[in-house]
Amino acid sequence: MLQQALSYLRFLTRSGNAHGLHSPFVFGLYNDVIQHTGAYQAFAAIEERRQYLLDSDTSITVTDFGAGSHTGAGRQRRLRDVARTAAKPPALAQLLFRLVNWRQPRTVLELGTSLGLTTAYLAAADSRARVVTFEGCPETARVAHETFAAMQLSNVELVLGNLDSTLVPTLRRLQAPIDVAFFDGNHRYEPTLRYFEQCLAHRTDDSLFVLDDIHWSAEMERAWAAVQQHPAVSLTIDLFYVGLVFFRPNQPKQHFTLRFDHPVDRLLERAGRLSA
Numbered sequence: 001m002l003q004q005a006l007s008y009l010r011f012l013t014r015s016g017n018a019h020g021l022h023s024p025f026v027f028g029l030y031n032d033v034i035q036h037t038g039a040y041q042a043f044a045a046i047e048e049r050r051q052y053l054l055d056s057d058t059s060i061t062v063t064d065f066g067a068g069s070h071t072g073a074g075r076q077r078r079l080r081d082v083a084r085t086a087a088k089p090p091a092l093a094q095l096l097f098r099l100v101n102w103r104q105p106r107t108v109l110e111l112g113t114s115l116g117l118t119t120a121y122l123a124a125a126d127s128r129a130r131v132v133t134f135e136g137c138p139e140t141a142r143v144a145h146e147t148f149a150a151m152q153l154s155n156v157e158l159v160l161g162n163l164d165s166t167l168v169p170t171l172r173r174l175q176a177p178i179d180v181a182f183f184d185g186n187h188r189y190e191p192t193l194r195y196f197e198q199c200l201a202h203r204t205d206d207s208l209f210v211l212d213d214i215h216w217s218a219e220m221e222r223a224w225a226a227v228q229q230h231p232a233v234s235l236t237i238d239l240f241y242v243g244l245v246f247f248r249p250n251q252p253k254q255h256f257t258l259r260f261d262h263p264v265d266r267l268l269e270r271a272g273r274l275s276a
Helices: 002-014 024-034 041-054 079-085 090-103 117-124 138-150 163-174 189-200 218-229 265-275
Strands: 059-061 076-078 107-111 130-135 156-160 178-183 203-212 235-238 242-246 254-257
Touching: 024 090, 024 235, 041 079, 041 090, 041 117, 041 138, 059 079, 059 138, 076 079, 090 117, 090 178, 090 203, 090 242, 107 117, 107 163, 117 130, 117 138, 117 156, 117 178, 130 138, 130 163, 138 156, 156 163, 163 189, 178 189, 189 203, 189 218, 203 218, 218 235, 218 242
Parallel strands: 107 130, 107 178, 130 156, 178 203, 235 254
Antiparallel strands: 059 076, 203 242, 235 242
């Protein structure tokens, strides 16, 4: 938390908002999608499922192939704790919903299912989209399937297993370009870049890749910097919590750092002040 707070304070010194944005594409995206505050009908049912999980005392055995948790939680975890610490908070999940709703994709990939709440937002944004989500933990995947059933989502396919073994075969099997990809499967430098490169071979000029927790650690900040400098990447938007990656042809490489109103901002700022 301390590392994130310090990163957030650095982010504040260089971030901006719509004022002064000279890119019409980014200006419209920021005002109409990123900062949109309206609610959609699907939100209430997903948040009801979140509350059910937050109230649950059921324990599961978690298999974690990634960088682990900042909380130091062990393998036996209550669903309420997983929902509180691992699931994307409503503001971020609803941002992903709006991005999918905006892009109207045919194929969406999610690298890291957890309890299926964020997956539900991705799938509910456009019922015509095929959402393929990857989860390494069998017991977590079981709860995610329950989430999809509770939401009556028929456009989700969950691929179970270690991403190191499942991602490439699944990409080959899809035989379709990736329109939107959300990377939340491993918060380490090398796997993040490897998964990015593997998905890159299946993107189009109009694809949108979203990287989660780009300031989660120094290692993730290195990965985000490497993605920004990748020759295939033409435009990125750093929202602190997530990074948006575009591959728009025939435009100079541009990087934007923009503020995204999020409930934990005040906590990060307070933690940063206490550490100063």
